[in-house]
Amino acid sequence: MTSGSETETTPAPQGAGVDVYLAGLGLRPSHITPETSRALARCRRIHHISYVPGTDELLRQYCDDVVDLRSLYESGSDRLETYKAQATAVLDSAIEQGPVGLVVYGHPLILAMPSMFVLRLGSSLGLRVRTLPAVSALDCLLADLGIDPTVTGMQMHEATDLLLYQRPIVPGCATVLWQVGSLATRLHVTVGHSRPERLMPLRDYLLRFYPPDHEAVSVSTAVTEDEPPELLALRIGELPEHSARLHLGATLYIPPVKSAGPVDEALAAKLTSTDHLRSIVETTG
Amino acid sequence: MPHSAPFNDSAPINVHAMRAEPGAVAGGAAWFAEPGAVAGGAAWFAEPGAVAGGAAWFAQPQDARVTASDTAATLRTLPSDVRRQRLSSLVDKATGDFRL
Numbered sequence: 001m002t003s004g005s006e007t008e009t010t011p012a013p014q015g016a017g018v019d020v021y022l023a024g025l026g027l028r029p030s031h032i033t034p035e036t037s038r039a040l041a042r043c044r045r046i047h048h049i050s051y052v053p054g055t056d057e058l059l060r061q062y063c064d065d066v067v068d069l070r071s072l073y074e075s076g077s078d079r080l081e082t083y084k085a086q087a088t089a090v091l092d093s094a095i096e097q098g099p100v101g102l103v104v105y106g107h108p109l110i111l112a113m114p115s116m117f118v119l120r121l122g123s124s125l126g127l128r129v130r131t132l133p134a135v136s137a138l139d140c141l142l143a144d145l146g147i148d149p150t151v152t153g154m155q156m157h158e159a160t161d162l163l164l165y166q167r168p169i170v171p172g173c174a175t176v177l178w179q180v181g182s183l184a185t186r187l188h189v190t191v192g193h194s195r196p197e198r199l200m201p202l203r204d205y206l207l208r209f210y211p212p213d214h215e216a217v218s219v220s221t222a223v224t225e226d227e228p229p230e231l232l233a234l235r236i237g238e239l240p241e242h243s244a245r246l247h248l249g250a251t252l253y254i255p256p257v258k259s260a261g262p263v264d265e266a267l268a269a270k271l272t273s274t275d276h277l278r279s280i281v282e283t284t285g
Numbered sequence: 286m287p288h289s290a291p292f293n294d295s296a297p298i299n300v301h302a303m304r305a306e307p308g309a310v311a312g313g314a315a316w317f318a319e320p321g322a323v324a325g326g327a328a329w330f331a332e333p334g335a336v337a338g339g340a341a342w343f344a345q346p347q348d349a350r351v352t353a354s355d356t357a358a359t360l361r362t363l364p365s366d367v368r369r370q371r372l373s374s375l376v377d378k379a380t381g382d383f384r385l
Contacts, residue, residue, distance in 0.1 A: 019357070080383060084376045091372050095357045096365070113383070121372075121379045126356045161385055186385060 018042075019098035019127040020090065022108040022115045024134025025050060028223045029058060031135040037062070039101065039132055045093050046101040049086060049114060052223055059103065067093075069114070073188050080113070080186055087117035094127055107136035111158065111178055138176065140221035141251055144229040149174060152256045159183045159252075163201055169209040175254040177202075180218070181247045193247065196240035203239040206254070212237025216254040218246055 021039045025032055025048075040046060040062035047067045048055055059066045069086045073079075086102075093100045104112045108131055109119075115131070122129040138156070142149060156176035157167050160183055169175055182189070183198055216239075218232040234242045236254070246252070270276040355375060360368050 080380075080385070084373070084380060087380075088369065088373045088376050091376070092365075092369050095361050095368065095372075117376055117380050121376055124355075124379065125360065125375075126358070158385065164384065 017128055018130045019094045019100070020118055020122055020129045021099060021101045022119060022129065022131040023101055023103045024106050024108040024110075024112075024132070024136070025052065025055070025058075025103060026135035027106060027137060027140050027221050028052075028225065029054075030225060033132070033134065036132050036134060039130075040103070043099050043101040044097050046103055047086070047090050047093065048101075048103040049112075050103065050105040052105060055103075063101075073190075075188055075190060077188050078186055079188050082188065083113040083117060086114040087121070090114065090118050091122055091125070091127070094122065095125075098127070107134045107138075108132065110136045110138070137178075137221060137251055140229075141176065141219050141253060144219055144221055144231070145217065145253060147174065147253075159202060160185075163205055166205075169206070171209045171257045174256050175252075177252040177254070179248070180252050181250050193245075194243040196243045199240040199243045199246065203236065206236050206239070210236045210254065210257065214254070214257065216252055218242070218250045218252050220247070220249050220251070 018039075021043065023036045023039060025036075040059065043063045045065040045067060046059045046063045047069050048059055049069045051070070056066055056068060067089070069089060072082050072085045072089070074082070090100060090102045102108070102115055102118055104115060106112075108115045119129050119131065141147075153170070153173035154176060155170060155173050156178065157169075158178045159180045161167065162169075162177065163184070180199070180202065181194060183194070183202060212235060214236045216234055216236055218230075218234065220230040222229055230250075232242060232245055232250070239246075355371070360371060363371065
């Protein structure tokens with residue numbers, strides 16, 4: 001992965017004339033996609049918000065001008081204001097000397113407000129903003145746990161958002177809760193861990209939908225290929241007791257309750273019916 | 286806490302099979318700490334205009350908050366400090382519906 005690594009056989013990057021690339025590094029360097037590599041090599045400046053050690057060095061392989069936007073965080077400050085400042089910095093760079101990149105950990109549009117702000121306002125300003133798909137924490141969680149989300153269906157919520165908007169949960173579907181470790185605050189915190197009291201409102205809310213002994217698992221995907229994921233099994237009713245271990249990077253996976261709910265027997269009967277197939281498919285050729 | 290049984294029939298998970306020390310969580314890897322946060326707020330996803338292809342994305346609702354003179358081309362002509370201030374104000378206006 002070096003800047004200018006494109007060859008004649010390498011497809012040209014899509015979106016020539018792009019002003020801003022929103023890109024994700026995945027969870028470890030090997031997750032960076034060829035498409036993202038080509039886009040980063042075109043950037044005149046790359047901004048990043050990533051806590052993965054070595055990110056600066058990694059990005060300098062693509063571009064000499066790398067800006068670490070984590071410097072805009074201040075302990076105890078409102079994260080939302082920081083996200084706005086980060087988005088402003090990216091837009092300013094794009095106007096001054098695009099193309100530029102905004103690179104985050106994971107996927108550029110999952111739990112990445114600065115990216116969303118750049119996308120929202122940049123488009124209005126006439127900037128050409130292109131979002132590149134990337135490996136997300138959800139992709140890794142599915143692999144770490146061996147889950148096909150379509151088997152039962154899956155719902156996901158940011159933990160504070162869940163409580164703030166009282167989102168309904170369908171217990172027959174799998175549930176993913178993001179950022180349990182930063183529950184109930186918008187202020188930036190870098191040290192310490194959660195007290196049990198922090199998790200109590202979440203436990204109480206979840207108990208509206210799950211029995212107390214329903215088991216969940218906290219997942220933190222490894223950032224190197226040689227390490228296993230960090231998994232912490234717990235019962236919903238005991239969530240506060242694990243507060244110190246539910247750190248900022250932990251994602252909570254709650255399996256569905258066993259009851260699958262009602263089945264549409266009429267549709268079930270049609271699934272292997274050739275007559276039904278002919279009635280819903282127009283044969284061609 | 287026993288974890289040897291699958292969580293349920295349809296999505297079996299055996300924590301023991303995947304990790305030798307169930308329950309062990311290393312102490313808060315710093316790099317996980319919020320690179321952005323929260324896809325929150327129903328308002329965001331309620332808005333129309335999500336079309337692949339760049340400039341068209343999310344073009345409608347926030348246009349009302351961006352004046353005709355607020356284009357990249359015109360902002361480029363401003364002194365850098367003035368431009369940055371104007372951009373900051375526009376970001377504020379365009380994201381006023383966010384709580385998280």
